[in-house]
Amino acid sequence: MNNLLQGKKGIIFGALNDKSIAWQVALKCHEQGAQIVLTNAPVAMRMGEINELSTICNAQVIPCDVSKNEDMDNLIDKSMEILGGKIDFILHSVGMSMNMRKGNDYLNLDYKFMHDTIDISAMSFHRLLASCYKKDAINEWGSVVALTYIAAQRVFPHYSEMAEAKSLLESVARSFGYHYGKTKKVRINTISQSPTKTTAGSGVKGFGDFFDYAAALSPLGNADAEQCAEYCALMFSDFSRMVTMQNLFHDGGFNNTGFSPDVFEIAKNPE
Numbered sequence: 001m002n003n004l005l006q007g008k009k010g011i012i013f014g015a016l017n018d019k020s021i022a023w024q025v026a027l028k029c030h031e032q033g034a035q036i037v038l039t040n041a042p043v044a045m046r047m048g049e050i051n052e053l054s055t056i057c058n059a060q061v062i063p064c065d066v067s068k069n070e071d072m073d074n075l076i077d078k079s080m081e082i083l084g085g086k087i088d089f090i091l092h093s094v095g096m097s098m099n100m101r102k103g104n105d106y107l108n109l110d111y112k113f114m115h116d117t118i119d120i121s122a123m124s125f126h127r128l129l130a131s132c133y134k135k136d137a138i139n140e141w142g143s144v145v146a147l148t149y150i151a152a153q154r155v156f157p158h159y160s161e162m163a164e165a166k167s168l169l170e171s172v173a174r175s176f177g178y179h180y181g182k183t184k185k186v187r188i189n190t191i192s193q194s195p196t197k198t199t200a201g202s203g204v205k206g207f208g209d210f211f212d213y214a215a216a217l218s219p220l221g222n223a224d225a226e227q228c229a230e231y232c233a234l235m236f237s238d239f240s241r242m243v244t245m246q247n248l249f250h251d252g253g254f255n256n257t258g259f260s261p262d263v264f265e266i267a268k269n270p271e
């Protein structure tokens with residue numbers, strides 16, 4: 001499949017290193033003919049790896065801390081300047097749990113940290129959409145996708161406060177999706193991805209175990225970052241034009257599977 005995104009212009013948040021899902025999405029969008037702008041938090045950029053991606057994708061990088069209104073407004077203005085007009089697609093691939101980072105478990109949350117977690121991981125999606133809406137920055141039939149995890153629907157104890165953040169993120173996609181769809185025909189969805197070996201993913205306690213468990217339970221196995229990038233490209237393309245306000249599972253069938261003998265094998269023979 002070629003040139004699925006020919007002539008389209010997009011913004012991609014959250015490429016930290018080549019393990020990041022956003023990194024793979026940027027490569028895929030570039031390969032499919034899109035022109036993109038990359039963004040990440042100023043502190044993440046200091047690591048410098050994003051410059052390598054920007055060279056490959058011929059994309060400019062604009063710093064944006066997603067918890068700051070002024071950064072978000074500046075990003076949208078600058079992106080339209082660089083891309084020469086309105087935007088066709090956006091990937092929100094941002095997540096951060098301050099309590100997890102500080103080693104606080106779910107029964108001992110610090111609420112200032114929890115506030116920051118929810119602001120960065122979920123309210124930022126509203127902030128992004130509101131800034132775009134105010135500036136009329138997205139073309140009709142444009143597509144915005146945020147990445148989420150099934151802990152929004154079911155309990156994964158070590159996912160902690162990020163479960164609450166993802167519930168809010170998915171709710172924003174539905175609520176804003178209604179308003180943006182009604183007035184400007186812009187569509188908004190979340191993609192609920194399999195456990196994926198990235199910096200954020202590996203920060204969750206017991207990640208290796210539930211990566212293996214999910215792989216064993218899912219009839220197709222876990223979806224990897226590159227496969228997620230392919231699904232994102234499809235969602236940014238005109239081939240998914242009537243899909244909006246959905247939480248789309250990209251997980252090899254995990255969400256609809258109750259039991260698999262492969263899981264039983266793991267339970268019987270733990271390493």
Ligand SMILES: NC(=O)c1ccc[n+]([C@@H]2O[C@H](COP(=O)([O-])OP(=O)(O)OC[C@H]3O[C@@H](n4cnc5c(N)ncnc54)[C@H](O)[C@@H]3O)[C@@H](O)[C@H]2O)c1
Nearest residue numbers: 014016020021041044066094095147195196198199200201
């Ligand atoms: N890895 C998984 O298992 C998995 C599964 C489902 C969903 N997701 C989601 O995918 C998304 C991308 O995560 P990833 O797994 O690629 O990990 P990642 O660590 O590569 O990406 C997370 C990104 O968030 C950025 N970020 C954090 N705070 C920010 C801020 N204040 N402003 C701007 N950017 C900020 C980081 O710099 C980083 O680039 C996240 O929303 C995550 O929750 C991940």
